[in-house]
Amino acid sequence: MSVLTSPPTSSGPGEKISRRRPWRVKAAGVIAAALAVTTAVASPAPAADNPYERGPDPTTASIEASRGSFATSTTTVSRLAVSGFGGGTIYYPTSTTAGTFGAISIAPGFTATQSSIAWLGPRLASQGFVVFTIDTLTTSDQPDSRGRQLLASLDYLTQQSSVRSRIDSSRLGVVGHSMGGGGTLEAARSRPSLQAAVPLTGWNLTKNWSTVSVPTLVVGAEADTIAPVATHSIPFYTSLPSTLDKAYLELRGASHFAPNTSNTTIAKYTLSWLKRFIDNDTRYEQFLCPIPGTSLSISDYRGTCPHHG
Numbered sequence: 001m002s003v004l005t006s007p008p009t010s011s012g013p014g015e016k017i018s019r020r021r022p023w024r025v026k027a028a029g030v031i032a033a034a035l036a037v038t039t040a041v042a043s044p045a046p047a048a049d050n051p052y053e054r055g056p057d058p059t060t061a062s063i064e065a066s067r068g069s070f071a072t073s074t075t076t077v078s079r080l081a082v083s084g085f086g087g088g089t090i091y092y093p094t095s096t097t098a099g100t101f102g103a104i105s106i107a108p109g110f111t112a113t114q115s116s117i118a119w120l121g122p123r124l125a126s127q128g129f130v131v132f133t134i135d136t137l138t139t140s141d142q143p144d145s146r147g148r149q150l151l152a153s154l155d156y157l158t159q160q161s162s163v164r165s166r167i168d169s170s171r172l173g174v175v176g177h178s179m180g181g182g183g184t185l186e187a188a189r190s191r192p193s194l195q196a197a198v199p200l201t202g203w204n205l206t207k208n209w210s211t212v213s214v215p216t217l218v219v220g221a222e223a224d225t226i227a228p229v230a231t232h233s234i235p236f237y238t239s240l241p242s243t244l245d246k247a248y249l250e251l252r253g254a255s256h257f258a259p260n261t262s263n264t265t266i267a268k269y270t271l272s273w274l275k276r277f278i279d280n281d282t283r284y285e286q287f288l289c290p291i292p293g294t295s296l297s298i299s300d301y302r303g304t305c306p307h308h309g
Contacts, residue, residue: 147186
């Protein structure tokens with residue numbers, strides 16, 4: 001092009017010839033722009049602070065809602081198709097665009113079936129978890145057996161189930177009601193690799209859980225006459241190591257069967273605990289620390305804050 005070959009000119013005697021050649025300035029600008037584009041394309045996007053975060057930033061309204069931001073689907077697992085537990089129902093986020101999810105198995109209590117804790121399935125799944133509400137081998141199975149069955153159900157979920165590709169097998173937790181809650185503690189003690197445990201009005205003849213290393217939220221009910229907090233949930237909590245991320249939530253005026261129907265207080269703190277420790281989602285720390293105060297729904301709350309897990 002002529003602009004690249006035309007020599008500089010002087011307009012008269014004594015005028016200095018400019019050494020800033022217009023074509024070089026333009027070329028330098030084009031090169032700089034090209035380099036900027038190349039650099040922008042080549043530089044990797046900054047990684048998220050936590051790759052396991054799922055769903056929008058939480059609010060009090062979102063953790064109290066009956067459904068979260070994920071649409072969910074279900075699949076039924078026949079007891080004839082599994083071993084080590086009694087089958088159940090898997091609730092899971094329908095879309096896979098968010099990536100893999102943490103997974104939770106939930107066990108019912110003495111004489112009960114999965115229907116007694118079914119409300120928690122879609123509620124937790126819609127917040128970004130794969131949730132397995134299970135039946136036990138028999139409705140009279142004791143806590144130690146229920147603990148083994150919770151672990152067997154997690155193994156099935158991550159290794160054989162139709163949704164196994166949706167699950168991050170390193171991010172697992174257990175929840176249970178009554179003897180299922182006692183089983184939750186048994187499972188946590190047996191498998192330290194679990195990320196979270198939540199016994200709901202748990203029942204277990206064992207009171208010492210000093211070897212548990214899994215972050216544990218113990219939920220008791222103030223008016224529980226079947227597993228009174230003074231002889232079950234409180235000793236469970238106090239026996240857990242002082243160095244452990246742990247909390248004790250007591251439901252004001254509630255009975256042993258509070259976890260069998262939709263309960264906002266149980267749901268919001270269970271969700272926050274599972275998010276905080278299974279997903280390492282510190283956005284939920286605000287609902288757990290500082291320690292929540294007593295209220296119309298909470299008669300006692302204790303915990304170790306700040307959390308370090």
